Amino acid sequence: MALPALGLDPWSLLGLFFFQLLLLLLSPLTAESGGQGPMPRVKYYAGDGRRALSFFHKKGLQDFDTLLLSGDENTLYVGAREAILALNIEDPGVPKLRNMIPWPASDKKKSECAFKKSNETQCFNFIRVLVSFNATHLYACGTFAFSPACTFIGLQDSNLIPISDKVMEGKGQSPFDPAHKNTAVLVDGMLYSGTMNNFLGSEPILMRTLGSQPVLKTDTFLRWLHPDASFVAAIPSTEVVYFFFEETASEFEFFEKLHTSRVARVCKNDVGGEKLLQKKWTTFLKAQLLCTQPGQLPFNVIRHAVLLPADSPSVPHIYAVFTSQWQVGGTRSSAVCAFSLVDIENVFKGKYKELNKETSRWTTYSDSEITPRPGSCSVGPSSDKVLTFMKDHFLMDKQVVGTPLLVKSGVEYTQLAVETAPGLDGHDHLVMYLGTSTGSLHKAVVSGDGDAYLVEEIQLFPDPEPVRNLQLAPTQGALFAGSSGGVWRVPRANCSVYESCVDCVLARDPHCAWDPESQICRLLSAPNLNSWKQDMERGNPGWACANGPMGRSHRPQSRPQIIKEVLAVPNSILELPCPHLSALASYHWSHSQAALPEASSAVYNGSLLLLPRDGVGGLYQCVATENGFSYPVVSYWVDSEEQALALDPELAGIPRERVEVPLTRVGGGAAVAVQRSYWPHFLVVTVLLALVLSGALIVLLASPLGALRARGKVQGCGSPPPGEKAPLSREQCLQPHKDCRTSVSDTDADSRLGTEVA
Numbered sequence: 001m002a003l004p005a006l007g008l009d010p011w012s013l014l015g016l017f018f019f020q021l022l023l024l025l026l027s028p029l030t031a032e033s034g035g036q037g038p039m040p041r042v043k044y045y046a047g048d049g050r051r052a053l054s055f056f057h058k059k060g061l062q063d064f065d066t067l068l069l070s071g072d073e074n075t076l077y078v079g080a081r082e083a084i085l086a087l088n089i090e091d092p093g094v095p096k097l098r099n100m101i102p103w104p105a106s107d108k109k110k111s112e113c114a115f116k117k118s119n120e121t122q123c124f125n126f127i128r129v130l131v132s133f134n135a136t137h138l139y140a141c142g143t144f145a146f147s148p149a150c151t152f153i154g155l156q157d158s159n160l161i162p163i164s165d166k167v168m169e170g171k172g173q174s175p176f177d178p179a180h181k182n183t184a185v186l187v188d189g190m191l192y193s194g195t196m197n198n199f200l201g202s203e204p205i206l207m208r209t210l211g212s213q214p215v216l217k218t219d220t221f222l223r224w225l226h227p228d229a230s231f232v233a234a235i236p237s238t239e240v241v242y243f244f245f246e247e248t249a250s251e252f253e254f255f256e257k258l259h260t261s262r263v264a265r266v267c268k269n270d271v272g273g274e275k276l277l278q279k280k281w282t283t284f285l286k287a288q289l290l291c292t293q294p295g296q297l298p299f300n301v302i303r304h305a306v307l308l309p310a311d312s313p314s315v316p317h318i319y320a321v322f323t324s325q326w327q328v329g330g331t332r333s334s335a336v337c338a339f340s341l342v343d344i345e346n347v348f349k350g351k352y353k354e355l356n357k358e359t360s361r362w363t364t365y366s367d368s369e370i371t372p373r374p375g376s377c378s379v380g381p382s383s384d385k386v387l388t389f390m391k392d393h394f395l396m397d398k399q400v401v402g403t404p405l406l407v408k409s410g411v412e413y414t415q416l417a418v419e420t421a422p423g424l425d426g427h428d429h430l431v432m433y434l435g436t437s438t439g440s441l442h443k444a445v446v447s448g449d450g451d452a453y454l455v456e457e458i459q460l461f462p463d464p465e466p467v468r469n470l471q472l473a474p475t476q477g478a479l480f481a482g483s484s485g486g487v488w489r490v491p492r493a494n495c496s497v498y499e500s501c502v503d504c505v506l507a508r509d510p511h512c513a514w515d516p517e518s519q520i521c522r523l524l525s526a527p528n529l530n531s532w533k534q535d536m537e538r539g540n541p542g543w544a545c546a547n548g549p550m551g552r553s554h555r556p557q558s559r560p561q562i563i564k565e566v567l568a569v570p571n572s573i574l575e576l577p578c579p580h581l582s583a584l585a586s587y588h589w590s591h592s593q594a595a596l597p598e599a600s601s602a603v604y605n606g607s608l609l610l611l612p613r614d615g616v617g618g619l620y621q622c623v624a625t626e627n628g629f630s631y632p633v634v635s636y637w638v639d640s641e642e643q644a645l646a647l648d649p650e651l652a653g654i655p656r657e658r659v660e661v662p663l664t665r666v667g668g669g670a671a672v673a674v675q676r677s678y679w680p681h682f683l684v685v686t687v688l689l690a691l692v693l694s695g696a697l698i699v700l701l702a703s704p705l706g707a708l709r710a711r712g713k714v715q716g717c718g719s720p721p722p723g724e725k726a727p728l729s730r731e732q733c734l735q736p737h738k739d740c741r742t743s744v745s746d747t748d749a750d751s752r753l754g755t756e757v758a
């Protein structure tokens, strides 16, 4: 045989062949496409121990739709289907049930509902409004089997007092249909609500109830709201209450139903008109909200909005999530925009739009010299001229233009919560928690230049369902999310997942900083920790994690912390894993600071596959490059069983530990011995190899005559039979025709494998 002449024993050749075969079989892994926009740096699947969530649930309860935090932040009130709960959230871990009161729809209403609706799954009391009314009472409204109802609920030491039979009509405060969106906010003892006001869901209303002031409503006849208006948020300001909603736009001529996002506004001191607009708003105005980015479809469907509590010195802003009405390639896109309250106020101080009744077109109304200014909070109930004007001038001419902070395709954001986190640098960093339509949570941080990056993504619910609500409890350091099955508590951050200073700093989570003394990435609590390390501005560990004098440098930090020693076993494939800590980093392997030996190594799914041969021993490092900074994630020293390699003097003094890595043996007498199987591919390889071996065996054992006969049949198959074209004959050859099949397995095995593999 010629093999010894090549200087290779048959087994190592077989090993090499096996290795190459394996590389061919391992289909290239395409990077998971996260769509356009920032990628979450780390992703946790449901149940990941690194981001342990606590889950409250109770048998028989479902649809935990409404959340309300008590003033002292120790209790979370939850509106579930036909019940209201008080949860004690003082301690970390699973919220504890303080008490629970049932609030089912009456049997009469349920049977009426079942008669009118074919779908009885909706004939329950779904809680839709839950607000704190005064020190001793909550106020709650529910769909009450398609017959909205409201009630006061007494409190005693944060416990709920069972509802007496005093239940009030809740039309205009809660929707009839649990599938309809609604919003409500309590201001100065009055409830401002936006919802559907009828059974069919064709009459939206914006209403004020409770308290001493008169009940006020939008006028349905004057079409202040389009019949499909869907309310997502109500936010009070000093003089006015803002409502955020989506509706079909009537001011644009468009070939299809065009959705648009709106902000509407009513004055808190509105008392309705005396002669005109009796019991109606006299200060209702609305404007278009615009959230767009060049090159993207407009994000025209608002999903949720929140005000950042204004203890910051700057202008208060409203943050809102939008999706697009249109899809690109089957996926939706989302955006988060910030709206300055000043911009919103200015639009409401500007020109109005007017409907030309003859042409049904909206035009700018230019000469508005009426005083007091229509729609302003100084309008009295009896200025008939102003009220007449208000009847058809409720749409503002200018749009409120938002600043996009985050645009992400392939994701549909449904909810958000925002807060500011003081960093070590003394700046407040804006943190946004974004819930998606598939039950994930994105923690986004807005950097100095106004763009957001995603620190992490957490899959909250094991089964995908939209995040219905998010409630931040800042003093508890947690976020709560309700789902169909229960309430989830999500700690703001788990800094200990970042195990090194480099990882801790690269994460750029304002809640985490590196404590060099204890060598732990810690939750920032008090902002006076000068020795702790964080670089929110640039995320540069070269600066933040330097021991010596600090200078911003991007020089790779090549000295590893620890070296893992691996013993190479002849004729076996070593798998050297490399944990991918960050989705934002790029990873590459180096061998003793140089390129990898090509013939005997390959990178698959981040791991280095190595077939140890002469000269492949030495240092292997998986190097991550993120944010312009390179660092070794893991360093291996591969030792040969036969000859010990001299240690690189540069690596002296670094602690070493011997580790076992996944190993696949080839050869050694038996045909193939797979010690540990890491890929299902190996099964295929084994089968194929057995095929090759048995084929070779047949060739070796068969007489020269037999071999000749086989060759003759191959030729017979190859030449086209008379009257047939060549391609057909090949197919015929592959058919289970006895003669042809034997010849293929005899001599064509190698090339056939080649085509299957490729």
Ligand SMILES: *[C@@H]1O[C@H](CO)[C@@H](O)[C@H](O)[C@H]1NC(C)=O
Residues within 6 Å of the ligand: 049, 050, 051, 052, 053, 491, 494, 495, 496, 497
């Ligand atoms: C935080 O991460 C550490 C390290 O991965 C883990 O051991 C711990 O359980 C996590 N804690 C929480 C609350 O998720």
Ligand SMILES: *[C@@H]1O[C@H](CO)[C@@H](O)[C@H](O)[C@H]1NC(C)=O
Residues within 6 Å of the ligand: 119, 121, 122, 179
């Ligand atoms: C009933 O309504 C629920 C919730 O809206 C929906 O998931 C379900 O498919 C509906 N069932 C029928 C029979 O229409």
Ligand SMILES: *[C@@H]1O[C@H](CO)[C@@H](O)[C@H](O)[C@H]1NC(C)=O
Residues within 6 Å of the ligand: 133, 134, 135, 136, 137, 152
């Ligand atoms: C709170 O409101 C309820 C319902 O109107 C009322 O009965 C109760 O007296 C009020 N409590 C206080 C402390 O004002």
Ligand SMILES: *[C@@H]1O[C@H](CO)[C@@H](O)[C@H](O)[C@H]1NC(C)=O
Residues within 6 Å of the ligand: 577, 579, 605, 606
């Ligand atoms: C790739 O590696 C990761 C962890 O390193 C593992 O969870 C995953 O299953 C691997 N994928 C394949 C296709 O081997």
